[in-house]
């Protein structure tokens with residue numbers, strides 16, 4: 001028997017297996033609208049057998065994009081652009097999800113293959129770049145403007161409005177982006193959050209914005225649809241940064257607020273920290289959160305082999321495995337994994353002759 005190919009009940013949905021396409025920025029959007037690239041990129045991975053296909057980090061406001069190529073749900077016209085994509089994913093048997101994001105102090109950057117440098121407004125970028133505090137990510141990034149407490153309700157409302165657009169676009173799962181050094185993570189971590197108001201200092205104050213966003217999104221997101229939260233479990237700093245203990249406590253808090261699964265990544269908030277990257281290097285964090293906060297978790301990070309993915313789920317380290325680059329290399333990885341694990345997995349009729 002394979003645990004990786006067990007169905008996964010999540011609120012009113014059932015994922016056909018434990019394999020998820022991790023949100024991966026494509027930098028191919030124009031003014032936030034997805035296009036044929038996203039249709040084929042995401043559609044082919046739905047055909048490829050993943051149970052959940054999560055569309056890339058999509059900005060809840062224009063200035064919250066990482067780059068000019070980011071998708072968004074900050075305008076109503078984005079709804080019609082996403083609709084054929086979610087329909088196709090669902091018709092292919094996968095659940096269509098989307099990651100709602102705000103890049104915070106990492107916004108307004110050039111495309112990675114164009115160097116990824118900070119973009120000035122006259123180079124296609126924008127300003128202001130906003131963050132919890134006026135602290136740049138590093139010397140190559142612009143110094144952001146600290147958001148005032150009075151601006152935060154509108155920011156929280158932008159997440160809720162984007163969630164309503166996501167529903168209208170046909171998405172059935174939302175993941176909130178609280179990782180990788182973007183806005184919510186910037187509020188969580190004392191390295192980037194140096195505020196002295198109710199949103200900075202203590203743990204309770206630093207998680208406040210994330211909890212506000214969760215409450216606002218859950219209030220508009222249907223009861224029967226799942227809500228996930230991606231976090232960076234640690235800033236990888238021995239002391240002083242965000243760490244796994246705080247992540248476990250955050251997971252305990254959000255479990256009672258209608259978050260169904262914690263998607264456990266790491267890093268992104270410190271430019272030069274050494275991260276022990278390797279196969280499944282973040283799985284131990286997902287395992288600790290799953291056991292100590294008693295909430296479903298997703299494991300992500302250098303998961304490439306069928307037996308590796310199977311062991312993560314079978315051992316109870318995580319409920320879901322999210323794959324990124326391996327699924328860029330091979331959209332049909334789930335079929336190969338099913339064969340390797342001796343599982344009979346249905347293949348779309350037009351493709352059956354090949355398998």
Ligand SMILES: NC(=O)C1=CN(Cc2ccccc2)CCC1
Pocket residue numbers: 025057179180181265266267268
């Ligand atoms: N939208 C994202 O979350 C992105 C994550 N990246 C990898 C990454 C992993 C871990 C920490 C930082 C960046 C690349 C850029 C886009």
